[in-house]
Amino acid sequence: MSSISRDEVAHLARLARLELEPDELDHLAGQLDQIIGAVGQVSQVAADDIPPTSHALPITNVFRDDVRRPCLSSEAALSGAPEAEEGRFRVPQILGEEQ
Amino acid sequence: MPTATTALPSFDDVIARFDPVMGMEVHVELGTVTKMFCGCSTEFGAEPNTQVCPTCLGLPGSLPVVNRTAVESAMRIGLALNCHIAEYCRFARKNYFYPDMPKNFQISQYDEPIAFDGWTEVTVDTDDGPRVVPIGIERAHMEEDTGKSLHVGGSTGRIHGASHSLLDYNRAGIPLIEIVTKPIEVEAALAPAVARAYVTELRELVRALGVSEARMELGQMRCDANVSLRPRGTTTFGTRSETKNVNSLRSVERAVTYEIRRHAAVLDAGEPVVQETRHWHEDTGETTAGRTKEEAEDYRYFPEPDLVPLAPSREWVEELRGTLPEPPAARRARLQGEWGFTDLEMRDVVNAGAMGLVEETVTAGSDPAGAKKWWLGEIARTANERGAELDQVGITPQQVARVQELIGAGTLNDKLARQVVEGVLAGEGSPDEVIEARGLAVVSDDAALGAAVDDAIAAMPDAAEKVRGGNMGPVGALIGSVMKATQGQADAQRVRELILQRLGE
Ligand SMILES: [Zn+2]
Numbered sequence: 379m380s381s382i383s384r385d386e387v388a389h390l391a392r393l394a395r396l397e398l399e400p401d402e403l404d405h406l407a408g409q410l411d412q413i414i415g416a417v418g419q420v421s422q423v424a425a426d427d428i429p430p431t432s433h434a435l436p437i438t439n440v441f442r443d444d445v446r447r448p449c450l451s452s453e454a455a456l457s458g459a460p461e462a463e464e465g466r467f468r469v470p471q472i473l474g475e476e477q
Numbered sequence: 478m479p480t481a482t483t484a485l486p487s488f489d490d491v492i493a494r495f496d497p498v499m500g501m502e503v504h505v506e507l508g509t510v511t512k513m514f515c516g517c518s519t520e521f522g523a524e525p526n527t528q529v530c531p532t533c534l535g536l537p538g539s540l541p542v543v544n545r546t547a548v549e550s551a552m553r554i555g556l557a558l559n560c561h562i563a564e565y566c567r568f569a570r571k572n573y574f575y576p577d578m579p580k581n582f583q584i585s586q587y588d589e590p591i592a593f594d595g596w597t598e599v600t601v602d603t604d605d606g607p608r609v610v611p612i613g614i615e616r617a618h619m620e621e622d623t624g625k626s627l628h629v630g631g632s633t634g635r636i637h638g639a640s641h642s643l644l645d646y647n648r649a650g651i652p653l654i655e656i657v658t659k660p661i662e663v664e665a666a667l668a669p670a671v672a673r674a675y676v677t678e679l680r681e682l683v684r685a686l687g688v689s690e691a692r693m694e695l696g697q698m699r700c701d702a703n704v705s706l707r708p709r710g711t712t713t714f715g716t717r718s719e720t721k722n723v724n725s726l727r728s729v730e731r732a733v734t735y736e737i738r739r740h741a742a743v744l745d746a747g748e749p750v751v752q753e754t755r756h757w758h759e760d761t762g763e764t765t766a767g768r769t770k771e772e773a774e775d776y777r778y779f780p781e782p783d784l785v786p787l788a789p790s791r792e793w794v795e796e797l798r799g800t801l802p803e804p805p806a807a808r809r810a811r812l813q814g815e816w817g818f819t820d821l822e823m824r825d826v827v828n829a830g831a832m833g834l835v836e837e838t839v840t841a842g843s844d845p846a847g848a849k850k851w852w853l854g855e856i857a858r859t860a861n862e863r864g865a866e867l868d869q870v871g872i873t874p875q876q877v878a879r880v881q882e883l884i885g886a887g888t889l890n891d892k893l894a895r896q897v898v899e900g901v902l903a904g905e906g907s908p909d910e911v912i913e914a915r916g917l918a919v920v921s922d923d924a925a926l927g928a929a930v931d932d933a934i935a936a937m938p939d940a941a942e943k944v945r946g947g948n949m950g951p952v953g954a955l956i957g958s959v960m961k962a963t964q965g966q967a968d969a970q971r972v973r974e975l976i977l978q979r980l981g982e
Binding site for chain 1 (some may be wrong): 517524529539547641643644717779780789981
């Protein structure tokens with residue numbers, strides 16, 4: 379039984395703002411299924427006493443002081459933008475509502 | 478008011494039949510010098526995109542590093558709200574596509590908030606006197622603010638109809654603390670006031686902690702209000718709506734009132750309440766529908782791999798606990814005692830957000846009643862007219878105290894003092910500068926007043942004759958005439974003496 383359905387792949391594609399054709403969905407669903415299956419092998423060897431790991435290094439509490447550092451100039455900040463206007467990044471029409 | 482509102486049942490009708498459950502989510506922007514995860518300045522009002530760096534722009538290869546002061550502020554807020562501080566917690570990625578977050582995710586906290594399970598209490602007025610209402614705190618967690626968008630080409634800057642949008646990321650990455658209450662169950666009649674009192678309480682608390690100025694008009698404190706309603710006598714929770722962007726104390730009260738009435742209208746019509754976000758419109762006093770639950774985002778939270786977990790030691794937590802200021806309720810009680818104010822007077826001061834200002838004014842030498850009179854009178858009126866907060870309206874507690882001092886010294890009378898305050902509020906300078914520039918000091922020297930008194934007596938011979946004959950009734954009219962002639966600048970007491978001197982001879 380596959381671990382990820384075609385519908386779930388379609389949902390993920392929507393969330394990632396990817397437009398996928400039906401045959402691409404089939405193709406990717408198969409590939410993702412294999413990837414999830416491979417990762418799933420880890421679960422099989424992990425015993426109950428091993429908690430899920432999010433961070434590989436046993437480090438906590440890394441901080442910096444609340445001290446200003448130089449920022450980019452507005453020109454530098456906007457230099458990689460496809461379009462800029464009035465010192466701001468210009469983006470195409472936003473569909474949907476305010477977040 | 479549009480018909481939608483007139484069709485709603487009245488608030489009094491609704492509160493007789495329904496009980497609400499509320500939940501409040503408040504975002505507080507911390508007043509740290511730098512952002513949450515980078516060293517960019519957080520100062521308000523800079524030119525667009527001048528307080529940005531690769532990290533807060535989400536450029537490839539950049540890595541976040543946590544601001545220690547922001548974490549301490551978060552823990553102090555948690556402690557002040559009687560929360561537990563997590564022994565271990567992680568940041569999480571909240572994934573969504575929206576241009577206000579250049580990374581396409583926001584670093585937040587998900588199921589491991591830094592602070593959880595606390596409480597506070599608020600006091601509201603009832604017909605039976607003040608009532609203390611406990612408010613449970615579900616959690617307080619850390620996250621980063623978003624950038625600011627400017628929608629171009631549509632009407633009034635709205636997103637709908639806009640042809641494109643412009644983004645300024647100066648605000649992106651500023652530390653935010655989101656504070657979420659447990660369900661608040663209180664009788665409907667009090668619900669709007671409780672919501673407002675809670676937000677007021679939080680604002681006072683973060684200001685007292687010194688972690689944020691919490692200026693709502695600048696977006697430093699933002700509020701979402703969840704409301705659900707159930708017919709009295711039933712026990713199942715109703716479906717809730719979440720009203721976004723309720724960004725003034727007055728709006729909190731109005732929005733909750735509106736939503737309670739709207740829910741009642743839906744339930745009365747036998748329709749189901751839709752779980753959705755609602756947008757609050759300050760101008761119409763209404764909410765409109767936003768996203769429904771079905772359309773709700775799927776944020777796919779996961780532990781932030783670029784930040785190591787936090788594990789605040791208990792020593793650190795206790796050290797921070799030691800820095801907490803006096804709790805707001807205790808401070809209120811202490812100040813009320815010191816000032817000798819009645820419950821009602823104190824409530825007015827607190828509701829006006831003037832407690833700290835009155836305190837500073839008294840510290841600067843004013844009597845409490847005088848301080849209260851100015852902050853709740855002239856200054857509050859001006860603040861209202863300008864839509865500004867009391868402490869931003871252009872007069873300081875020290876200046877108010879100086880005005881009171883000049884009244885005490887007889888240099889100003891009430892009328893002149895009002896003109897002085899008006900001048901200070903108009904940006905004409907300090908009280909002494911306004912007095913100098915406008916020539917406002919009380920005239921009490923006899924030579925200057927004498928002529929005006931003689932004129933008044935000459936102009937009102939009947940009144941003068943009566944006084945000569947021992948009838949003191951018309952003295953007031955004579956004084957009034959002198960005050961008018963001197964444009965209110967005469968020392969009324971001295972004028973009276975001069976009139977009696979002349980007419981008694
Ligand atoms: Zn930055």
